[in-house]
Amino acid sequence: MRKQTSIFILIAALLCSCNAGTQFQSQGGIMELASHITVHETTHSYFVRIANPWKKGTLLHTYTFTDSLPTDYKFSRADNTVHVPLKRVVVMTNSLAHLMVELGVEDCIAGVCEPEYISDTLIRTRLADGTIADCGNSMYPTIEKIMELHPDAIMVSPFEQTGYGQLEKLGIPLLECADYMETSPLARAEWIRFYGRVFGASACADSLYNKVSTDYNNLKDVASRTVMRPKVMLDTRSGSAWYVAGGNSTIGRMIADANADYIFADNDNSGSVPLSFETVFERAGNADVWLLKNSSSVPLTYSLLESDFKSYASFRPFKERNIWVCNVNQVPYFELSSFHPEILLGDFISIFHPEMSSGRYFYHPLDE
Numbered sequence: 001m002r003k004q005t006s007i008f009i010l011i012a013a014l015l016c017s018c019n020a021g022t023q024f025q026s027q028g029g030i031m032e033l034a035s036h037i038t039v040h041e042t043t044h045s046y047f048v049r050i051a052n053p054w055k056k057g058t059l060l061h062t063y064t065f066t067d068s069l070p071t072d073y074k075f076s077r078a079d080n081t082v083h084v085p086l087k088r089v090v091v092m093t094n095s096l097a098h099l100m101v102e103l104g105v106e107d108c109i110a111g112v113c114e115p116e117y118i119s120d121t122l123i124r125t126r127l128a129d130g131t132i133a134d135c136g137n138s139m140y141p142t143i144e145k146i147m148e149l150h151p152d153a154i155m156v157s158p159f160e161q162t163g164y165g166q167l168e169k170l171g172i173p174l175l176e177c178a179d180y181m182e183t184s185p186l187a188r189a190e191w192i193r194f195y196g197r198v199f200g201a202s203a204c205a206d207s208l209y210n211k212v213s214t215d216y217n218n219l220k221d222v223a224s225r226t227v228m229r230p231k232v233m234l235d236t237r238s239g240s241a242w243y244v245a246g247g248n249s250t251i252g253r254m255i256a257d258a259n260a261d262y263i264f265a266d267n268d269n270s271g272s273v274p275l276s277f278e279t280v281f282e283r284a285g286n287a288d289v290w291l292l293k294n295s296s297s298v299p300l301t302y303s304l305l306e307s308d309f310k311s312y313a314s315f316r317p318f319k320e321r322n323i324w325v326c327n328v329n330q331v332p333y334f335e336l337s338s339f340h341p342e343i344l345l346g347d348f349i350s351i352f353h354p355e356m357s358s359g360r361y362f363y364h365p366l367d368e
Contacts, residue, residue, distance in 0.1 A: 031194070033187040036060075036178050039194055044068045046197060053181035054160040061176050065198065075173055082173045085200025086152045092138040093157055094118045095338035096177060099192065102208060102339075105199040110149040113138040119332045141167065153198075183270040185250045185257070185341035186213055192339055215342040216257075219349060223259040226353045230288035233263045233280075233317070237309060241274035254341060258348035263287055277311065289351060290317035291363065293326045293333065300325050301367045323366040324351050331362050 030039050036051045045066035052058040064081040075082065090111040091097045097112050098120050106122060111133035118124060126132040133149055136142035138157070143166045146154065153173040156164060157180065164174055175198070179191035189212050196205020232255050234245055245251045246269025247262060255262040263284045267273060294300045302321070306313045317323050326333055337344045343361050350357040 030197075031190055033184060034179075034182055034190045035184075035187060036181055037191065037194060039197065041197075048194070050176055050178055053158075053178055060158060060178060063173075063175070075171060077168070080173070082153060082175075084198060086198055088149070088151050090135055090141075090146055090149060090151045090154045092135075092141070092155055093177060093180075094120075094335050096155055096195065097123055098332065098335040099195060099339050100199065103192075103196055103199060103201045103204050105201050108199055110151050111135040111146065113141055117334070119335060143167070143170070146170070146172075180338065181270075183248050183250060183253065185254050185345070186216055188250060189213070189216075189339050189341055212340060212342055216345055219342060219345050220257045222356065223257065223345075223349045223353065226259050226349075226356065228353065229259055229261050230352050231261050231263055231284075231286070232289045232291065232352070233284035233287040233315070234290075235292050236305075236312070237277060240276075242277055242280045243272040244275050244280065245272055246270050250341070254345055254348060258345055258352050260289070260348070260352040281311070281314065285314065286316050288317065288322065290315060290323040291326075291351070292323065293328055295328045297329060299367060300327070303368065305366070321366075324363040325366045326362045326364075333362050337362070 030041060031037055036053055038049045040047045045064060045068070048061075048063040048065065050060045050062070052060040062080060064079070065084045066081065067084055069081065069083045073081070073083065087108055088110045089108055090113075091100065091109055092113045094112070094114070094117050097109060097118060100106055100109055101120055101122055106126075109123065109126070109132050112118060112123065112127070113135050114137060115124070115127050115134050118127075123132060127134060133145055134142075135145050135149075146167070147170065151172060153175050154167060154170075155175050155177050156167070158176045158178050167174060177191075179188050182188035182191070190209060192205050192209040192212070193202070196202045196208075234251065235243065244264050244267070247253075247265040247267045248270040249272075252262050252265060256265065264273075292300075298304070302318065302323070305318070305323070312318055328334060346358065347360045347363050350360050351363060
């Protein structure tokens with residue numbers, strides 16, 4: 001599988017051009033595409049409202065971030081006022097940890113959860129030498145370790161109808177990172193701008209997001225001029241159900257942006273929907289392209305796929321050898337695709353429209 005060297009050149013260039021520092025230069029709202037967050041800036045503060053992704057019309061959280069708090073201020077969950085820039089945080093998502101490296105604020109990472117899923121070399125080096133602490137599982141973090149770190153904030157991922165247990169009793173700001181609930185690839189990427197302001201790297205964050213947005217839209221425009229629109233199916237069974245991404249999911253929308261037809265585009269869900277094998281086969285049996293992800297240490301092949309479930313061989317992409325796989329153990333799919341949808345879109349365009357191919361980063365053809 002060929003790597004896209006230009007991706008690393010881009011990231012390196014952005015890192016070199018970014019200077020951290022609290023900046024409240026622009027006035028008013030800064031988020032244009034994101035539907036789950038609003039950020040309103042004033043001279044020394046900005047006010048953030050995070051919508052509840054699971055209950056329309058309600059708020060998940062509100063925050064006031066400021067650089068002008070008195071030195072004796074103590075955080076209270078009642079007013080949720082947080083001093084910025086943050087200097088020391090515990091990060092519970094690997095995509096955000098990687099983004100912090102891109103923004104040049106990796107020194108702010110005091111601890112991470114589930115380091116076994118982090119591939120970033122710098123973070124892994126600091127984990128090894130103890131500069132960054134292992135705080136355990138994101139669902140059941142090691143409270144004692146987090147308390148030892150004395151973080152300015154804990155970056156958490158919200159889930160429907162769940163709280164944060166002992167974390168809520170520590171008197172430490174919990175910043176709810178709901179970016180993953182956005183249904184548009186660029187809307188999710190726009191959260192880069194919010195995270196940049198939290199860490200005092202707004203100029204770098206704006207530059208990075210603008211580059212991501214420009215590249216994504218340029219690729220989308222190129223794809224729109226292609227003639228063929230292949231029919232695309234995703235993933236495999238999990239137990240007795242086949243969890244199908246809804247048509248309003250980021251992946252569903254990205255397939256459309258790559259000028260292809262997602263088999264379940266008419267499903268208006270933004271999350272995954274469990275379907276029977278029979279239902280999936282009825283809709284996707286004659287698909288043109290099959291994309292799937294796996295995390296096995298053993299390379300997936302056609303023969304292994306068929307041995308796992310014989311009926312997979314009945315799908316047209318299996319018969320015509322047009323299955324593409326992303327092994328998340330070998331490429332940083334979850335670390336990069338969240339805030340770099342342009343890389344994934346480039347993969348899709350290369351797969352769906354081979355005449356436009358310029359190399360792929362995440363996916364490769366399934367081996368025999």
